[in-house]
Amino acid sequence: MNDILSAILVVGIVGLAFGVLLAVAAVIFKVEVDERIEKIEEVLPGANCGACGFAGCSAYAAAVVEDGAPVNACGVGGSNVAQQIGGIMGMAVAAGKVMVARVHCQGTCENAKDKYEYYGVETCEAAIKLAGGQKACNTGCLGFGSCVSACKFDAISVVDGVAVVDEEKCTACGACVKACPKAIIELLPKDNKTFVKCASHKTGKEVNAVCKAGCIACKICEKNCEFEAISVIDNLAVVDYDKCTACGVCVEKCPKKVIG
Amino acid sequence: MTEPTIIGLLISALFTENFVLVKFLGCCPFLGVSKKIDTAIGMGMAVTFVMAIASMFTYLANEFLLIPLNLEYLQTILFILIIAALVQFVEMVIKKTMPALYSSLGIYLPLITTNCAVLGVALLNVQNSYNLLFSILYGTFAALGFTLAIVLFAGIREQINEKDVPESFHGFPIALITAGLMAIAFMGFSGFSI
Numbered sequence: 001m002n003d004i005l006s007a008i009l010v011v012g013i014v015g016l017a018f019g020v021l022l023a024v025a026a027v028i029f030k031v032e033v034d035e036r037i038e039k040i041e042e043v044l045p046g047a048n049c050g051a052c053g054f055a056g057c058s059a060y061a062a063a064v065v066e067d068g069a070p071v072n073a074c075g076v077g078g079s080n081v082a083q084q085i086g087g088i089m090g091m092a093v094a095a096g097k098v099m100v101a102r103v104h105c106q107g108t109c110e111n112a113k114d115k116y117e118y119y120g121v122e123t124c125e126a127a128i129k130l131a132g133g134q135k136a137c138n139t140g141c142l143g144f145g146s147c148v149s150a151c152k153f154d155a156i157s158v159v160d161g162v163a164v165v166d167e168e169k170c171t172a173c174g175a176c177v178k179a180c181p182k183a184i185i186e187l188l189p190k191d192n193k194t195f196v197k198c199a200s201h202k203t204g205k206e207v208n209a210v211c212k213a214g215c216i217a218c219k220i221c222e223k224n225c226e227f228e229a230i231s232v233i234d235n236l237a238v239v240d241y242d243k244c245t246a247c248g249v250c251v252e253k254c255p256k257k258v259i260g
Numbered sequence: 261m262t263e264p265t266i267i268g269l270l271i272s273a274l275f276t277e278n279f280v281l282v283k284f285l286g287c288c289p290f291l292g293v294s295k296k297i298d299t300a301i302g303m304g305m306a307v308t309f310v311m312a313i314a315s316m317f318t319y320l321a322n323e324f325l326l327i328p329l330n331l332e333y334l335q336t337i338l339f340i341l342i343i344a345a346l347v348q349f350v351e352m353v354i355k356k357t358m359p360a361l362y363s364s365l366g367i368y369l370p371l372i373t374t375n376c377a378v379l380g381v382a383l384l385n386v387q388n389s390y391n392l393l394f395s396i397l398y399g400t401f402a403a404l405g406f407t408l409a410i411v412l413f414a415g416i417r418e419q420i421n422e423k424d425v426p427e428s429f430h431g432f433p434i435a436l437i438t439a440g441l442m443a444i445a446f447m448g449f450s451g452f453s454i
Contacts (some may be wrong), residue, residue: 006329011338015327018345025349029356 036088037061043084045076049152050175064089070179075099076153076171098188099172101156101165104199105141108257109161111213112140124148128181136210139199145156151181192246194230196237198258215258221250230259266397275402281356281439281446282407285379286439289411291435293368300414304407306368308400311378312348314343315399318382319392332386339382377406413442 040061048056052073053140054063063069064085070213071089078098099175118127118134124146127133132143155169156176163176167190177185183197196215200207217235224248229243230250237250239260264272279285283336286307293303326332330399351369355362362369381402394453416438425434 003330010325010331011334011341014321014338016343018341020353022345022348025352029352031355031359097348117316244307 014085014178023114034065037065039088039217040064040085042072043077043081043088044080045170045171047076047152047173049171049173049175051074051075051175055189076173078171091222092182097186098190100167100170101174101176101185102186102188102195103141103147103163103165104186104195104197105162105164106197106213107135107140107211108159108213111212112137112161113209133182136199137202137207137214139182139201140211141182143151143183146179146181147176147185148173191239192241192244194239194244194248194251194259196239201234201236207235213256213258216256219257220253220255222260224249269394269398270401270404273398274405274408275449278405278409278446278449279380280406281400281443282450283380285380286375286406287439289368289371289375290406290413291432291439293371294410294414294417294435296446297411297414297418299368300410301407303368303371304410306405307372307375307377308403309404310347310369310372311381311399312342312396312405313386314339314346314378314394315323315381316392317342317346319385319390319395322386323392333381335386339379341384343371343378344373377402390449395404399422409442409446413439416442 004089032158038061040056040174042060042154044057044181046057048219050056052060052075053061054069054073058067064071071085071091072079074085074204076083103208113136114134115131115136115250116134118130120126120130122143122144124133124144127142127144132138141162143158143163144160145163147163150157152175153169153171154252155166155171156163157166158164161184162179165176165185169192172187172190174187177183177187182199188195196211198207198215200211200214202214204218207214207216215235215237217237219232221230221237222232226247226249227245229240229245231235232238233241237254273279277283278286280290289303289307321338321342322332322335326333326334326338347369351362353367377382379400384402385398388398390398420434420438429437
C-alpha cells in the first residue's frame, strides 16, 4: 500500500512541480508578440489553402507584419480581406480584381464523343495516362473530378461529364487550376461573364468530328467585336480582358454557342 | 564490465553504437528533418543540447528520488515527464533570451520532446550505471552520433535529389534504402571492441 502511495506522490508532486515551474516560466519569459499578427489571422479565412504562397494563414499573417509581404495576397479573402489587413497595417489598398475559376470546355457526354470506354481508377490523372484520356477531343474535360477533390470550398462539381464551377462559392484559390491535368481551368475576372468554353486548337473540321460544342475558328466573334477584344489565335477564340466590355455581341453571334 | 574511458565512450557513441544507425533510436527526426544539411545540423545541435541536459536531470532524479524510495520501476514515466517539461522550459528560455537561436532551431525544439533517443539515453545511463559526469558525457556523445548520422544522411539525400532515381523510388522509398545502406555500413564498426 505504501509503495503505491509513494509512487503516486512522487509522480504527482514532480508533475505538479513542473507544472508550477512552467506556469511561472511562461509569465517570466513571456515574449511580446506583435498583436497585429493575431488581428490579421482573425481577418483571414483560415482555410490554410496556401494559395498566397505561404505555409498557411498564420504564416502569411506573420509574413505581412514581419517581412512586409503584400496585404492583398489572399485570393480567397479577396478585396474585402485585403482592405481589412491594409487597415490593420495602416496602408491603403488598391482593390484587386475579383477572379473566379472557369472551365474551358463544354464537352458534355452528349456533346463530345469518346474514343474508347474507360474502366479504371476514376481520376483524371489515371485516365490521361491511357492515350490522353477517353475523350476523343484531347483538350476535353475528362470529368473524373480531380479538380473536385482539389477544391477546398466545395465550389466545383462534375455535371454531365464536365466540371462546372459554382461562382458564388469559388474563391479563386487556384487549386483546381493546378490539379487539372488537361490545364483547361483558368482564373478569369468574375465580373466579366465572357469566356470561351473550349480549349481546342484543332481546325474547325477536326473539332466538329469529335464535339458538337467546340470552337471551330469561324472568326464570326472576331468580325463582330467592336472593341477588337476577341480574336481567333491558332484556331481558338481568345478574349482580351483588358479590352472586353462584356457587351455580349460575340456570345450572341457564336454559331456554336461556345462563348458564354 | 570494465570502467569506460571518455575516449572509449566517445567512439562507441559515435560509431560502434551509433544511436540512429545501430540502436535505431530517434528514427523519426532522422527521416523527417534530413532533407537539407542546414536543417539537419540545426536539429543535431538542438538534440545535443537537450540530451546533455536531460541526461543530467534524469540522473539526479533517479539517484536522489527513485532509488532512495525504491521506485526504480517509475523510471520511464518520470523520465518522460522530466524531458517534456525540460524541453518546454528550455524553449521558453531560449525564446526570451536568444531569439536568433530560437528562430534557427524553431520547430525542432518541441519535436525533440517526442524523440525517443532522449528517453533512450536516460534509460541507458541507468542501465549502464554511469555516474553523473559519464551520464552527461554519454548524453552529449550519443547526440553527436545522432548529429553525425543525420548530417551524413542529409548530404546523401541532397545528392540523390539531383540524380535520376526511378519514379517509384522518389522521396521516401529511396531515403529508406539509403538509411538501410548507411546502417549496414555502420555495422562494420561493430567489430571493434572498446
